[in-house]
Amino acid sequence: MNSSGPRFRFAPSPTGYFHVGGARTALFNWALATSTGGTFVLRIEDTDEARNRPEWTDGILSALEWLGIDSSSPTFEGPYFQSSYADEHLRAADRLFENGYAYYCEMSPDDIAQRAKAEGVTGYNGWSRDLGLEPGPGRVLRFKVPEGSTIVRDQVRGDVEFDHSVIEDFVLVRSNGTPVFNLANVVDDMSMGITNVIRAEEHLPNTPKQQMIWTALDREPPVWGHVPVLVNEQRKKLSKRRDKVALEQYRDEGILSDAMVNYLMTLGWSAGDDREILPWDEITSLFALGDVNLSPAFFDVKKLAAFNGEYIRMMSEDEFAAACDPWLPDDWDRATFAAIAPHVQPRLVTFSEVSGVVDFIFNGVEYDEASWDKVMTTDVAAPLLDESILRYSAVDNWQADNLKAILEHIMEPFGLKLGKAQAPVRVAVTGRTVGPPLFESLEVIGQSETLSRLRHARGRIST
RNA sequence: GCCCCCAUCGUCUAGCGGCCUAGGACAUCACCCUUUCAAGGUGACGGCACGGGUUCGAAUCCCGUUGGGGGUGCCA
Numbered sequence: 001m002n003s004s005g006p007r008f009r010f011a012p013s014p015t016g017y018f019h020v021g022g023a024r025t026a027l028f029n030w031a032l033a034t035s036t037g038g039t040f041v042l043r044i045e046d047t048d049e050a051r052n053r054p055e056w057t058d059g060i061l062s063a064l065e066w067l068g069i070d071s072s073s074p075t076f077e078g079p080y081f082q083s084s085y086a087d088e089h090l091r092a093a094d095r096l097f098e099n100g101y102a103y104y105c106e107m108s109p110d111d112i113a114q115r116a117k118a119e120g121v122t123g124y125n126g127w128s129r130d131l132g133l134e135p136g137p138g139r140v141l142r143f144k145v146p147e148g149s150t151i152v153r154d155q156v157r158g159d160v161e162f163d164h165s166v167i168e169d170f171v172l173v174r175s176n177g178t179p180v181f182n183l184a185n186v187v188d189d190m191s192m193g194i195t196n197v198i199r200a201e202e203h204l205p206n207t208p209k210q211q212m213i214w215t216a217l218d219r220e221p222p223v224w225g226h227v228p229v230l231v232n233e234q235r236k237k238l239s240k241r242r243d244k245v246a247l248e249q250y251r252d253e254g255i256l257s258d259a260m261v262n263y264l265m266t267l268g269w270s271a272g273d274d275r276e277i278l279p280w281d282e283i284t285s286l287f288a289l290g291d292v293n294l295s296p297a298f299f300d301v302k303k304l305a306a307f308n309g310e311y312i313r314m315m316s317e318d319e320f321a322a323a324c325d326p327w328l329p330d331d332w333d334r335a336t337f338a339a340i341a342p343h344v345q346p347r348l349v350t351f352s353e354v355s356g357v358v359d360f361i362f363n364g365v366e367y368d369e370a371s372w373d374k375v376m377t378t379d380v381a382a383p384l385l386d387e388s389i390l391r392y393s394a395v396d397n398w399q400a401d402n403l404k405a406i407l408e409h410i411m412e413p414f415g416l417k418l419g420k421a422q423a424p425v426r427v428a429v430t431g432r433t434v435g436p437p438l439f440e441s442l443e444v445i446g447q448s449e450t451l452s453r454l455r456h457a458r459g460r461i462s463t
Numbered sequence: 464g465c466c467c468c469c470a471u472c473g474u475c476u477a478g479c480g481g482c483c484u485a486g487g488a489c490a491u492c493a494c495c496c497u498u499u500c501a502a503g504g505u506g507a508c509g510g511c512a513c514g515g516g517u518u519c520g521a522a523u524c525c526c527g528u529u530g531g532g533g534g535u536g537c538c539a
Contacts, residue, residue: 084539167509168535201469205467228468228533231531236532244507275487276489303475420498422498433500434500436500437500
């Protein structure tokens with residue numbers, strides 16, 4: 001265990017996907033661990049058997065790796081599994097009981113509800129506190145919340161005070177003998193030497209309870225930091241049911257990890273100047289909890305996309321072509337794609353769009369009827385195509401600039417501008433009205449295929 | 464209900480008592496460029512929730528109101 005620097009931790013519970021909010025929390029911890037020369041500890045909180053599947057862990061690891069949180073880095077430690085520390089949790093529970101910080105209670109949730117209703121109170125009211133019950137089947141262990149208040153010193157929000165009168169005697173060990181989150185979480189943090197707990201704001205109300213456990217166990221609580229949650233358009237906490245929260249989904253749609261990381265880091269935090277697109281190293285050196293905003297931030301997919309476009313445009317031609325590769329069908333010729341790639345690069349927001357932009361090159365034409373109706377029904381379409389077929393047949397220098405010059409020559413008698421004149425050719429060859437630059441596309445498609453498409457389209461015009 | 468947190472353009476944010484006529488980015492709109500669509504360039508639109516204080520001076524400090532969020536489990 002590396003104890004030379006601060007020890008941060010990321011403690012997700014395993015689920016079938018990796019939440020973008022969790023990604024941000026992980027990133028915050030990772031940035032801090034890196035910049036302080038500390039350690040990032042990964043602990044899988046798998047105590048709830050209902051959600052404990054081994055393959056989920058691989059998902060967490062690969063998601064972290066995608067984010068640049070490298071499990072083979074010396075800064076990284078783990079993964080640890082909470083479930084394998086159950087004995088320690090229970091030992092701590094015993095200590096708490098023996099030292100008078102906790103007591104056993106045999107009331108069931110139903111009992112509590114009934115009695116609370118009868119007495120007109122909201123929750124558990126410490127009814128078994130002084131019964132002196134010994135451990136036994138069906139009994140839970142509860143923490144005896146003392147009089148007074150707890151002040152949580154939070155690096156993001158400052159001091160937050162909780163009056164103990166509003167904190168009920170919470171459960172530490174279930175009636176089936178298993179430890180509850182608040183206990184397990186604290187005991188693990190203690191045994192793993194965690195010094196800094198940085199997590200989402202939803203944990204803030206747990207913090208006084210956890211801090212009481214730390215104190216009762218005679219240990220100095222860690223430094224806390226609660227960052228605001230991520231919300232949807234309705235300003236509700238991002239949820240799996242309503243919202244697109246799976247990191248994997250964004251990855252599969254062709255969001256670059258660098259763009260995702262950059263976007264997530266600048267959600268609720270800024271470098272302090274007017275820049276938002278920043279390399280990770282700079283983010284790391286600048287990031288500070290005190291600069292994190294205090295209000296929930298809307299996870300805006302549109303802005304994420306804008307970041308992604310930005311990152312795509314920053315790539316070199318080679319990087320871009322390589323990045324496109326997984327999104328292209330296997331039988332598409334890569335050299336052909338590379339020839340057109342520089343022209344698709346500024347037109348992409350996500351990589352999942354790439355094949356749709358250049359498919360006409362590889363798959364042949366499929367006419368978009370709206371496009372066809374728009375340009376092929378004009379008087380000039382047929383004669384323009386006739387001329388193009390004639391002139392392009394005679395070309396022996398099949399290059400974009402030459403093809404452009406020829407069309408410009410053809411269009412003169414028609415009194416058209418290039419924008420109008422290229423339209424019929426574009427629809428004939430690509431099937432659509434929009435796409436990559438036309439003459440460059442023709443060059444890549446080649447002379448005979450271009451001519452064949454031109455002739456086919458000409459034949460389709462009824463006149 | 465109770466507890467806690469929060470409050471600058473539609474959104475993400477800069478601002479930490481005078482540099483603010485409130486800056487940037489996304490989105491939207493217009494124009495320029497142009498080989499369609501993008502990209503790029505220029506510009507426009509648009510905000511300190513409200514009310515009291517404190518101060519010579521408040522987006523910045525204090526209080527209240529309103530609004531939003533989180534929590535209130537033998538989930539994590």
